[in-house]
Amino acid sequence: MKSRISNICALVAAISFILALLISAIDFHCFQRSFYEREYASMNTAEDLDMSHDDLMKATETLLDYLQGKRDDVKTKITVAGWVCEAFNERESQHMVDVKGLYQFALTLRMVSLVCLVVSLIVLWRQKKQEMWMMLAAAYGKCAIGFLGFVAMLGIWAFCDFTGLWESFHRLFFRNDLWLLNPHTDLMINMFPEDFFFHMVIRIAITFLVGFLGMGLLCWCYWKWRLRSAAQREVSDETNHFGESKSTA
DSSP states (O other): OHHHHHHHHHHHHHHHHHHHHHHHHHHHHHTOHHHHHHHHHHHTHHHHTTSOHHHHHHHHHHHHHHHTTSSSOOOOEEEETTEEEESSOHHHHHHHHHHHHHHHHHHHHHHHHHHHHHHHHHHHHHHOTTTHHHHHHHHHHHHHHHHHHHHHHHHHHHHHHHHHHHHHHHHHHOSSSTTOOOTTTOHHHHHSOHHHHHHHHHHHHHHHHHHHHHHHHHHHHHHHHHHHHHHHHHHHHHHHHHHHHHHHO
8 A cells, every 4th residue: 555655656746846847937938028028129029019119018017017916907008109008908908817817827736736746755755765766766757758748749739830739728728719819909919929929938848848858867867876786786695695605615
């Protein structure tokens, strides 16, 4: 029974680490102001929208601050084509309510994952102190293989049809069609075109994979070291046994 619980804890720890790492990568890149500025500059967003860079960043800061709970709404006035107006209309505001809800869910999931990770490590430490790291390395390897297959599938989909992937993501996580914005009436879709999100997803994927594969490499190295150590002990034991037998003879 203890062995079964320990194996489950090792798997829970591995899955929890992967989830926490993924959500942390998303959280980090989604709020990097410098990334927004570089994307806007490369795509000439301010010029295309006939507004100043300062107003564009003001609208951006409003959205990011709202998602982080630093303000209660996304109401802010900017100047577009010489006219002072509200940056975001009612449809965009309602969509941001949904986006904030999804973001808060992701943060909650990360917190739950971290708690599960810590609890699993404690249980493993109490039950399998000597075998704990071997069990974790093995569990991470199993989870990594499955997750890499899933990530590879998404990666191929993204490069072949990012539009289809992005639309499927929205249909999966949003229960309404508020995310279907009109480029003729809605500023948000013009601020964040498909290329913008493609570049952000690439950055998130790279950051995640560095940590994900880095941990996998550590687990592999530890696994190889333990196997080599075990083999050396066996050779040493056989040598000592042979020596003792020879002395006895």
